[in-house]
Amino acid sequence: MFKRILIANRGEIAVRIIRACNDLSIESIAIYSHADRESLHVKMATHTYAISEDPIKGYLNPDLIIEAAKALEAEAIHPGYGFLSENALFAKKVKEAGLVWIGPNSEVIAKMGDKNAARNLMVANGIPVVPGTEPLNTLSMYEIYKIANKIGYPIILKASSGGGGRGIRVVWKEEELEASFNACKREALTFFKNDDVFMEKYIQNPRHIEFQILADNYGNVIHLLERDCSIQRRHQKLIEIAPCPTISSDLRRRMGSVAVAAAKAAKYTNAGTVEFLVDDGNDFYFMEMNTRIQVEHGVTEEITGLDLIARQIRIASGEILDLTQSDIHAQGYAIEARINAEDVHNDFIPNPGTITAYYPSLGPFVRVDSYIYKDFTIPPFYDSMVAKLIVKAGTYDLAIKKLHRALNEFKIRGVKTTIPFLINICNDKDFRKGNFDTSYLETKINDLLPQESFDESDLIAAMAVALVSNFEE
Structure with a gap:
């Protein structure tokens, strides 16, 4: 097992990887830009390394990251998601530097990252494509x-x-x-x-269903069931559900077998995701394969009881996968809601700023993955997602009720967030029935937008200014 891992990322996923490292008694190295110097991942890591004054360039420079890994004697690099996580050249340079890349090899990343090459590979192996x-x-x-x-x-x-x-x-x-x-x-x-x-x-109004793959370096490949990622806006996912509440056990079995076949055709190793489009007739088509951990991996962890980040690390260290397909069963339903710092009344424009109050949801089977805290200033340079709220329950209906309760409890002040919008989705009868596809938000967006209201912190600040003005007069 590794002694020290560098995390080539930031924010929520960096925090998530640090926690997995801690569980495995592995030291972690956080890299950070000047803009990220107060981020939670920097405070939590065993070691830290200032990668760049520029907010973006350091996270996108393979040579700087490898230099940091060598300077702090890391043995492996975990890329997380986004940034360089699917960059084949980075993965190749990591290996050439004598370090371990926690993910598939560079040849697989290059092949599956070229959507046309991936498509041709699937066709050659009898995988259905659009x-x-x-x-x-x-x-x-x-x-x-x-x-x-x-x-x-x-x-x-x-x-x-x-x-x-x-x-x-x-x-x-x-x-x-x-x-x-x-x-x-x-x-x-x-x-x-x-x-x-x-x-x-263009397959109109399909469901977006993806299967989580785990594969070791010895030819063992399994899937960890599916996630329904159909609730999305402009191709960006907002809510993910595992397992899909509307597909039959037969369709799940067939899609899972095809997902494993696709991973084997690609000679895939480590954790990855095979994504499908499913039409009204339950015909399904390979869309792409993501050669990294997904933002929504947490819902799969909740229904399977497996730590996917820890599994990535263990596979990269050379462990044999100690699971077979028959070991994998869904334990209830899990739903993830991505909480973004965005102004939903202004075309969901990012709304960075200082967090004046932060009260994440708690309670049984409620999980929050985040990197923010009270008095933290969200930088304006990165993705607007600030937290992932994940809940689990025995049935889909109970999971929605738990999500609704948890969203109502979740308080973030100082910036506008998508929490009220997500609450309205929970209240929608079609969402509760599982009656949705990728057109869901496009057709319902106006009905789901919450009424505009003052942030309590804004109201308090306005009252304070008024009081001071009256006193001075």
């Missing part, structure tokens, strides 16, 4: 129009190296195609330094 194309960049617009008409509208354009909802455009009719194609290329180049774009048939 009808689509190779990259279109070398074709004329006339040829692209012909292909789109053959596939049939609506179609979806995707960046070959995309992820996180970036580099995606749905095209409903022919007149929108050229502008959407050019916009998709620009976004792909900006975010992924690769403007290759391909086309797929």
Whole structure:
């Protein structure tokens, strides 16, 4: 087992990895930018390393991170999610530096990160995929129009190296195609330094179902059941549920077998996720494979009783997977709600600032993964997610009731958050019945928006100013 691990990340996931390290009696190294110097992961780690004055560049510089790992005598690097977690070059450099990469090898990351290569691999291994194309960049617009008409509208354009909802455009009719194609290329180049774009048939209003994979270095591969990630806005997930409350045991069995087959085809190791789209007829199609830990891994941990971060570390250290598929059973239902510092009444724009009060939910089977605390100032440079609220109960209905209670208890003052919006989702009859797909928020957004109200801290501050003004007069 490792003695010391460097965490090439920040915020909530860095805190989560530090806790797993502590459980395994492993020392942790937190890297941080100047903007993150007061973040909880810096306070919790065994060792710390200032990676950069710049808020972003240090987290995206493989050489600086490896230099930090060597300086503090780390044996392995855990990339978390986001930043360089799916960067094949980083994984390769880590190995070349004599360190262990806690994740799949660089060749697998490169293969599965290229969505077109991943798609071709799945086709070659009999995995169902959505009808689509190779990259279109070398074709004329006339040829692209012909292909789109053959596939049939609506179609979806995707960046070959995309992820996180970036580099995606749905095209409903022919007149929108050229502008959407050019916009998709620009976004792909900006975010992924690769403007290759391909086309797929757009499956309307599917469910987004993903299977968690665990695979050791000796050919043992299992899945840890599925998560329903259909509640999303602009391709960004807001709520995740495990297991899916609406699929049959037969469909779960078939999809799980295909997910394992996909991982084996990729020669996958460590933890990963195979994502599917499921249509109205319960036909399912491979969408992509995420070669890292997912934000929503906690719901899988709650229903299986397994620590996925610890499992990642143990697999990377050379342990044989001591589980078989028959060992995996769902223990109730778990739901995760992502709490973002956003102004829901202003197009969900990020709302960073100083936390004036922080009272996370408590109680049986209620879990909060976060990196914030009272008087902490949320930096404006990063993702707006500040906490994940995860609840577990014996049934889906009871899990929703517990989530509703926990959200009402959860108090964050000083910044606007999505908590009131999430409460309204819990109150929605379609959500309670499991009657939702990826179009759910798009069609219901106006009904789910909460009434605008003052933050209590804002009201107190305004009253204080008024009192001072009256006294001075």
